[in-house]
Amino acid sequence: MNDVLTVRGLSVTVRDTALVSDVDLTVGAGERVGLIGESGSGKSLTALSILGLLPEDVRAGGSVRLDGVDHELVGADERRMSRVRGRDIAMVFQEPMTALNPTMRIGDQLAEAMLIHKTLAKPAARTAAADLLDRVQLPAETLRAYPHQLSGGQRQRVVLALALANDPALLICDEPTTALDVTVQALVLDLIVRGVVDRSSALLFITHDLAVVATVCERVLVMYGGRVVEAGPVAEVFTRPRHRYTEGLLAASDLETTSRRLTTIPGNVPPAGRFPSGCVFRTRCAHATALCEETPPWTGSETAGFACHHPAGVGND
């Protein structure tokens, strides 16, 4: 099976400050991969650099390759990137309230997605737009509506429909349900999973919510301090975490509800660029030793492994 997305040694810097370092990431065809971490861990920047939509003074380095696209995505010019965006990779952003143009009808915004890449002619695009809305369970009248006439959940479904318009090989969702009411979160998640499964698209799902990753994704990467600290199948990572940060994260979110007490990770996430050298987690880690001042090597395979000098679950396996 071909890998859809291959990221190697990705780094993101603003001026001289590294925000993301040395990220390796592979997404197989039709695979659903979760990317979790607290805010400031660099997960959104990773997503934006794959799409080439980083803010102006932020630079990406390393390599991002997409199956079927014969050029490197990092540093590609706007001409080439604009052909990839929306056709091969599409993205759903966090904030549905502001993601749509307030002065343009929904139908026109949907049709545009197909017209840009000339995947469909104008009349066909109108019909296809109605069909897209239907697949996110919105009535055809929505075509004539303006964004302000829709609720947050409805708008996010429109944004999803936009992203799926050209059957992208990879869909990136950046905290797509964080801004939504709890009641509509489940529906939107369901529509996302169904949308990618129907089109056999791959999914890169970014969130800080472990429960969401557990329901949506097959594989998960844990990010902290701009680095991937652990990766593996969801069931594996969530039941037998190896990195101490993953362990703390799981304990804090208490997915299993085995223990009654509320645990937190001591200390705070340092501000961007102020992470310690060596293991980025060592300043908050109860198990840290002098050894941790060296960057821990990656243990295991690329799809399942961790980077920790004192991994959990060693003696009590």
Add this chain to the structure above:
Amino acid sequence: MKRLNPSLIAGGVIVTVIVLMALVSFVWTPYDATLVTPTSRLLKPSWEHWFGTDKFGRDVLSQIMVGSRTTLFVGVVAVGVAAVIGVPLGILAAMVRRWPSEVIMRANDLLLAFPALLLAIMFGAVFGASTLTAMVAIGIASVPSFARVIRSGALQVMRTEYVLAARAAGRQPFPIALRHVLPNVTSLITVQASVSFAIAVLAEAALSFLGYGTPPPTPSWGRMLQESQEFLFTAPRLAIFPGIAIAIAVLGFNLLGDGLRDRFDPKLEDRR
């Protein structure tokens, strides 16, 4: 930390220079600004006459120096009129109930349909053209912008806890306006005064240019421009010098206003 911003410095320097020039002109000018000397008409700039002379042989530099008095005088009175009416109106609109406030602001908007120049021409038609009518008309035309700015500032003050506390303690509206609201909008008043001053300088120049402002023989930059018109082909410098004076004065007051605004509220920078 409040550092001085470039606008404030530049504006402050320009305004200071103009004020100094006006003050010096009371005690000394190179020549008598109104002295007609037929033998030295339309002289080119020289060591004797730095900016040359006009069609009556009057020294242009002296006229510009004395003219700055007119400019400043009109500005001060116009801004004074605007502030004396506009500030209480703005505070009142912020403190009274909804519909009277609505009426005040609507009336305010209506006055905006009468720009300073138009109002001044109307005043000139009815009362005769003079420096006084020009000043009053320009002042009245500047009331709406004052009232608007002060009202929005006063509304913010009215929502603060110390005003709420004063009102809860049963203080009367007038003492509240005087003790709490007015002191807290002084920075807004200063900024608006500077901006309005620039507008007044422009309006006075335009009016005098049209012949409805300061009557001769009192030197005025606007009228110097008007008198220069017949010599545009032969002595364009007669238009250039007062023109530059007007532009620099307006620039100075605008920069001062911008600088003050940034200093009082750095967040507002770049909006507008």
Add this chain to the structure above:
Amino acid sequence: MILRLIERTGVFLVSLAVSSILVFAFMAVLPGDPARVALGVNASDEAVAELRRQFGLDRPLPTQYFDWLGGLLHGDLGTSYVSKVAIGPQVFDRLQVTLWLVVAGMIIALVVAAPAGTVMAARHRKISGLALSAFSQAGVAVPAFLAGILLIVVFAVRLGWLPANGWTPPAQDPTMFLKQLILPALSLGLVQGAVLTRYVRSAVLDVLREDYLRTARAKGLRPFQALWRHGLRNAAVPVVTVLGLQLATLLIGAVVVERVFVIPGLGSLLLDGVSNRDLLLVQDVVMVLVLAVLLVNFLVDLLYVALDPRLRTA
């Protein structure tokens, strides 16, 4: 939407009514006796009384007001007390001239400001920001009539490319009309354009920060395409507000610019009226100018609704 239309129309009509009362009170009541003003202090009482009777100035003020207003609504602006000539045709003639100036000036301002402001927002932020503040400060500091004089000195006196003044109706000699229009229109337009550029830049900067522009690029639009298709209309809303205010400034600026270029427009008519103590003429011209300003504000309100669908449901 209907409600908003009715409300805006109501505000427009009430403003119009109130300002007509203000203008009437100011021009017809305040001076005391317009007939005395017209004839001068040395005129005999009989002559003044005769003039008053002739023009109905001896009737009660409300009657005079409604008579004037009724005439205005029919395009009849009355007869001058001084020249005894009908005012309406003069005003409409002159209004056309002034409108040419104002419209040409506005077009120049937009042609300068829209691309310049957009490009400056999209690229070279820091440098353009500084250059632009200098440019627009200059635009505010140099009034249109001063710009006119400077343009004459450069293009008519030094270079001799264009006539220094004068006016030819377009129907009579289109080439001459254009030649004579260029300098006055430039002096109005460049100054306004300098100011407008700053507002366009800040509106575009605001739009560039919007999430929907990122969405547009995620769809596959290139930065300028995204700005063109999704940003322009959104950026237009604040710019239109400024444009409306500027039209009023432009109209008044034209009064002075007409003087500079010796153009027989509404401004010259107004100033002639003032010098001839022709109060009714002044009153009419002022009312026409105020009507124009209010009308522009009203149209700007309607334009908002057309531009921003969010206002249609409110």
